[in-house]
Amino acid sequence: MTIATSTPITDTVAAARAVFDTGSTHPLPRRVAHLHALRNLLADHEAEFEAALWSDLHKNATEAQVTELEVIRAEIAHTLRHLRRWAKPRRAPIPLALMPARARLRPEPLGVVLIIAPWNYPVQLLLAPLVGALAAGNTAVLKPSELAPATAAVIARRIPEYFPDGAVRVVEGAVAETTELLRERFDHIVFTGSGTVGRVVMRAAAAHLTPVTLELGGKSPVWFDDDAHLDAAARRLVWAKFVNAGQTCVAPDYLMTTPERIPALVNALRTAIAEMWGSDPRAEDHYGRIVNERQFDRLTGYLDGVDVAIGGRRDRAERYLAPTVVVLPAGTPPVVGPDAAHPVLREEIFGPILPILPVASAAEAVRLVKTWDKPLALYVFTASAQTRELFERETSSGAVVHNAGVVHVAASGLPFGGVGASGMGAYHGGYSWQTFSHLKPVLNKPLALDTLRMIAPPYAPREIGLVRWLMRRG
Numbered sequence: 455m456t457i458a459t460s461t462p463i464t465d466t467v468a469a470a471r472a473v474f475d476t477g478s479t480h481p482l483p484r485r486v487a488h489l490h491a492l493r494n495l496l497a498d499h500e501a502e503f504e505a506a507l508w509s510d511l512h513k514n515a516t517e518a519q520v521t522e523l524e525v526i527r528a529e530i531a532h533t534l535r536h537l538r539r540w541a542k543p544r545r546a547p548i549p550l551a552l553m554p555a556r557a558r559l560r561p562e563p564l565g566v567v568l569i570i571a572p573w574n575y576p577v578q579l580l581l582a583p584l585v586g587a588l589a590a591g592n593t594a595v596l597k598p599s600e601l602a603p604a605t606a607a608v609i610a611r612r613i614p615e616y617f618p619d620g621a622v623r624v625v626e627g628a629v630a631e632t633t634e635l636l637r638e639r640f641d642h643i644v645f646t647g648s649g650t651v652g653r654v655v656m657r658a659a660a661a662h663l664t665p666v667t668l669e670l671g672g673k674s675p676v677w678f679d680d681d682a683h684l685d686a687a688a689r690r691l692v693w694a695k696f697v698n699a700g701q702t703c704v705a706p707d708y709l710m711t712t713p714e715r716i717p718a719l720v721n722a723l724r725t726a727i728a729e730m731w732g733s734d735p736r737a738e739d740h741y742g743r744i745v746n747e748r749q750f751d752r753l754t755g756y757l758d759g760v761d762v763a764i765g766g767r768r769d770r771a772e773r774y775l776a777p778t779v780v781v782l783p784a785g786t787p788p789v790v791g792p793d794a795a796h797p798v799l800r801e802e803i804f805g806p807i808l809p810i811l812p813v814a815s816a817a818e819a820v821r822l823v824k825t826w827d828k829p830l831a832l833y834v835f836t837a838s839a840q841t842r843e844l845f846e847r848e849t850s851s852g853a854v855v856h857n858a859g860v861v862h863v864a865a866s867g868l869p870f871g872g873v874g875a876s877g878m879g880a881y882h883g884g885y886s887w888q889t890f891s892h893l894k895p896v897l898n899k900p901l902a903l904d905t906l907r908m909i910a911p912p913y914a915p916r917e918i919g920l921v922r923w924l925m926r927r928g
């Protein structure tokens with residue numbers, strides 16, 4: 455006989471389920487109230503969030519607003535604008551063979567949603583999925599990253615104040631606590647983080663047949679050949695690459711261009727970096743730090759034996775690594791992934807190093823992208839519509855962005871997610887609604903006209919013939 459033991463974690467999940475089971479989170483006014491509560495939490499404590507993000511990541515207040523808090527506010531505003539329409543049952547078509555009948559899709563909440571977040575955008579990636587989970591009428595358990603401890607502490611302190619009904623609960627901790635949490639049954643899990651831990655999460659979810667949304671990473675490539683807009687492209691690129699010191703899941707990972715373009719491109723990148731972070735980025739309050747020494751050592755290891763064209767300065771005590779551009783030698787075998795010639799091409803960089811890889815042509819770049827996992831994002835800087843079409847048609851990635859990087863994440867109308875090894879499922883705006891709701895088909899066929907008699911034995915060949923004909927129509 456097994457005796458169920460109660461722990462703070464099992465109690466937390468049971469309490470979230472008990473709240474869901476009362477049905478109190480289902481009515482539309484309560485969902486709206488929850489979204490208002492989340493909006494108020496951000497408004498009342500924005501200084502606290504800013505201080506926590508500074509302490510965890512050296513993220514300055516403006517970046518905290520633009521890349522974290524505003525993304526959540528935009529999700530809330532978008533959701534409040536559309537929620538009533540999304541929540542309405544929508545009519546669904548019925549084939550002629552089943553007529554007369556009516557059908558509709560009735561959205562219903564799933565239950566208890568677990569949200570596990572990483573440290574790099576520790577507020578946005580925890581609370582943006584929460585917007586969708588609450589809008590759809592679920593309760594939620596949040597697991598912030600232990601590697602952003604100041605932010606996790608603010609979340610753990612403030613969530614209970616703004617959700618006194620217990621619809622949202624927080625479990626703090628690292629691997630041990632997350633492992634325990636993952637033994638529990640949830641109705642949906644959203645995990646944002648590495649593919650390695652994503653596999654752990656999916657295995658645990660399989661035990662309860664819990665559906666998962668996995669928001670993972672990978673190497674997001676860039677193609678550049680737009681000579682006419684070199685400076686503008688360089689500015690867009692360096693912001694996307696070096697914001698949050700390169701620790702962004704959709705950051706441009708490596709850049710491909712033809713060899714003769716490299717000198718001018720490097721000059722333009724150097725100018726753009728100086729424009730944004732001056733001659734000493736370490737002194738600027740809007741340049742981030744590497745999250746810990748382990749990551750710092752991994753990143754600086756990439757710089758051994760390569761041609762550092764820009765940056766490269768570092769200070770381990772401060773976990774500072776300057777915005778850095780390296781040029782890989784011509785003739786570097788065109789392979790990305792574990793078999794790549796240079797370590798910087800073997801795994802996601804996730805730091806402020808941009809390698810430039812000389813390739814012969816856009817077609818060669820497409821071939822290179824396809825040598826490894828499908829990336830989370832792919833960025834194309836070209837004036838040629840044909841080249842844009844080439845990348846869109848021939849490669850697969852979570853998203854394609856032309857002439858910019860990272861910013862698609864801020865569009866609530868676009869699904870945010872990966873494909874293949876960069877993730878499964880998506881969220882944001884209406885896609886969150888679909889992720890966190892079950893669109894239950896409801897079919898209503900009046901008994902008065904007993905048309906289903908035609909498909910029941912004893913079969914009459916003429917009637918069956920008519921049914922088969924009708925089934926192919928509508």
Ligand code: NAD
Nearest residue numbers: 571572573598599628629632647648651669670671672703
């Ligand atoms: P991570 O996978 O190490 O950790 C993410 C979360 O999982 C944390 O909350 C952590 O506590 C938990 N965790 C860690 N090890 C665990 C284990 N063995 N069992 C159970 N839980 C465990 O990721 P990270 O270092 O925080 O973030 C970096 C990765 O996340 C990068 O690969 C990046 O690309 C990816 N990422 C993806 C997105 C996206 O939206 N697709 C966004 C940000 C980061």
